[in-house]
Amino acid sequence: MLQQLEELKLNALQELGSIGSPGELEDWRVRYLGKKSELSMLLRRLAALPLEERKAVGTLANELKAHLEDSRRQKELALQELAASAREEALDITLPGRPVPTGRLHPLTQTLDEICDIFVSMGFQVVEGPEVEWDYYNFEALNIPGEHPARDNMATLWVDFEAENGERPMLLRTHTTSVTARIIEGATPPIRAVEPGKVYRYEASDATHVPMFHQIDGIAVDKGITMADLKGTLYEFARRFFGEDRKVRFRCDYFPFVEPGVEMAIECSVCGGEGCRLCGGSGWIEILGAGMTHPEVLRRGGIDPEVYSSFAFGMGIDRLPMLRYGIDDIRLLYGSDLRFLRQF
Amino acid sequence: MKVSLKWLQEYVDVVLPAADLAGRLTMAGSEVKGIQVTGGWENIVVGQITAINPHPNADRLRLTTIDLGSEQHTVVCGAPNLNCGDKVAFAYINAQLTDPHSGKLFRLKPAKIRGVASDGMACSERELGISDNHEEIMILPDEAPLGMPLADYLGDSIFDLDITPNRPDCLSVIGIARETAALTGQGLHIAEVEYEEAEVSIDRQVSVEIDAPDLCPRYCASLIEGIRLAPSPPWLQQRLISYGIRPINNIVDITNYVMLEYGQPLHAFDYERLRGKKIIVRRADAGEVIVTLDDVERTLSSDMLVIADEERAVAIAGVMGGANSEVAGVTGSILLEAAGFNPASIHHTGDALRLPSEARMRFERGISPELALPALRRATQLIIQLAGGKAAQGLIDVYPGKRERLPIRLTIGMVERLLGVAFNLDRIVGALTSLGFDCEVTASEVRVTPPYWRSDISLAVDLIEEVARTLGYDKIPAAMLSQPLPRHSPEPVLDLKRRVRQSLTGYGFQEVITYSLTSLEKLGKLLPGTGEVRPVPLRMANPMTADQEYLRPNLRPSLLVALEANRRHESGGIKLFELGKVYLPRPNDLPGEPEVLCGILSGPRQERSWLGDSEPVDFFDARGVVEGLLDRLGIDADFKEGSDKGLHPRRQVSIVIAGSNAGIIGEVHSRVVEAFEISEPVYLFEIDLAACLPFTANCKAFQPVPRFPAMVRDIALVVSSGVTHQRVRDIVKSFPLAARVEIFDVYAGEQVPEGKKSLAYRITFQSPTHTLTDEEVNGVQRQILDRLSSELGASLRS
């Protein structure tokens, strides 16, 4: 009898080991633990045995039943886990995710925002002005009278307009310095402002020219402002925008609305100052024009140049993302091509 | 402008390497854009042809013997232009030359040409890299020393300078020499101009009268008799060629040479051809005609200045001479003119006649009338030297525009106030003196008189720039603005624009920036009916192209064009927006320039993915974007039926904020879509930012979070199909306890009678003061249904 139980245990556990599905497990349960199983029969026959033997066999048989029941439960859990993990493996985690909408700001917007933020952090205020402008604010107020040679460098798009008095020529502003002229005229110092916006030139399109592009001008007016402040402000801007290590150059240049006049250049990023095609061999890339606001410009705007001093600057924006990303054709910026714009 | 280093060295000692000098000039305002080095030739020397013999084996080749002073070489040569005695550039074997055909550099190798060894060669300009001329061997001037390395004889560095418009004095070699002297601490040496004069005074042979002193402040002239017209000597020709000026004859070449040297344009008249021996500087008669030196007949207007003799105009002042007074004879007398002209007048005349010239450019920039006399004397001297002849005694100098130059007051304090650095008096005076300024130092100030050639200096700030650029801008320290911050009052529209842009990119829209100028044709395409754009947008007087003639009154055309262009390579959904100004004409004033947001969308709603295809976008995508945006900006808007001609008449809604129109949403009219060659439905929205601005202020009062629980009821209504959601919503919303009304189903079809539709709503009832009971909500709901029934004929769907 005892031997029979031993055999039964061996067979049952061996069979259990090879079971691979819940169905088989159920069959096994019926066979070994069911009402008609060998073990149940055996237990029912116990009563016929002598007391001694009945005790020994009974204990063993009940232990065996508990053991088999335990093993079955473990097997069941193992099968469930197996099934669950099989389900998880069905997820191909290399598939791409559900798309979410992505749009991007135009690289010029990004650049302008970045520049404005730098100047705002230095106490400047962002101001905008009209793109269609009177000759006065674009030229006259900035010391550029009618036949001034500086006008030749800023080919102008004129608006077909005649005022009742026949005069007051209207144009598309050729630089955002026109907003500087308006600020000087309207405000009382202290003033610190930057003026971003679109500007226009009578110019045929090619890889480096477009008839509409972007600029930002700036002006500071207060008592005691010096060229050292101009240099410090622009150096700080260059440090933040171009990075700590970029060398900056400050040289004399001429603009009718400033005196002394300045041109600021940064070291060419392509050649590191050695000279290459991008920088025309000079090792420097011109970034902006600046200077101490001409006393005549201040006076015209109603500010006494004997009391206040002022610096002003202006720079083209389009070149900055072009330099930063190596864009070789300015027309791409205004072309609305998604294959281009989605890169920024 | 170009400046030859060799020529420069005639007036100033150049103590720096060319590149360093270029750096100094650049930093001080005259940018050197490039240095072209001619020369660098190795193993090429000056030789002289001593014999030319026929080649034994070839008719077209010759054997040429070239003497180098200490040795002689025989070379085979095919060029036809050689004569005994000519000086040439002789290249030894191994010299580096330019291949005339490929343009590449090569090393000369020993060669046998038709059986005769050639141990070197005589070079063409092309082979030397000087010009493209390969027809002839280059002939050097007679004075070229035999055996001298060509690099020493001809080599030079040509600076290409960008002269700012305020410095016409720098459009000359002497001008750059003055800058060089001041920047490098060297002295200038400009030779005294001296020449012999004849007995007879110029005044007895010619007279000058200025009728228009406003346009001609000064007129100087000399008279030179008995000149011989001939080609200029080679050195002079060479110099002009290196400046890109074609040599003509010694007289014309000298006037050009002195213009390059001094910066003063000059003009020579044939004295014999001047009628009445009189020069009159006057305004042209309207319609007056003159044939200019280029043989073109030009009709003048009365605001142009001419140089005339007693009978007719003989030159257009400062712009171009007349053919009728051109120096023509081989011998004769010339009247040489050096004058000052009004820059604006020259600019206007030159522009009107489309005649650009070196002379005009110098006058336009306002060269000093003071320059006329020294330049005239220099040119007279050179003509006597190179063309013979004798100058009449004295010069003519009519100078109605002479102005006394008053000294300008400058103090150390003024310099420091502007530059932010204290330079001592010695350095300030030293800098100005080195540039030729006259400084009179008193106890408290310096009284500075600019030199005659500096027409650009009139104020103390001008002097301060001279000091700063001479001492170096790098001497100015960098400081941070230390004044108190000005009051900060940002323009709210800037913040609004940023928020709008950020929101739209978040909704998947790509920002574009397009040209503000467009064509009437494109704008017309937006109007399917008449195509007539009213009001007429602002037009350019001088448009670049017909495509960019008008300032756009809306952003639609550029977005539709962008959509069409992108559709050629993009099959997915396209969502674009632009935020920019539109230009609305106003009588007698600048146009209004409102900022407008315009967005368009078309194609699949979502990016194509393995998770399934997506439906195409529709009207409600466009409306959803606008609602989301306005919600984000905190703006309450109403939507009313729209009447935009460019949109589908029944699929558009106008955006109303606080009672006024703030924009539109709709499907672009199919005929507009077609006109832009787009073959899919396009949805569009447009918002006027100015209309939003007053309602975006960040000062809304906080609404407490509801303290009492809400009760939700769903109702399904059956209404006539003409009843809009908005009418239902308005009624429900008019009950204060109905805190939220959401529509969650719209249905027409089976189970709903013909001509009717079913609308399903979820109404959230909530009270700020107490917990609602069922009875209370039932009561309100009944009232709502009663009103819906009586006003809209709605019934509950069973």
Ligand SMILES: [Zn+2]
């Ligand atoms: Zn470079």
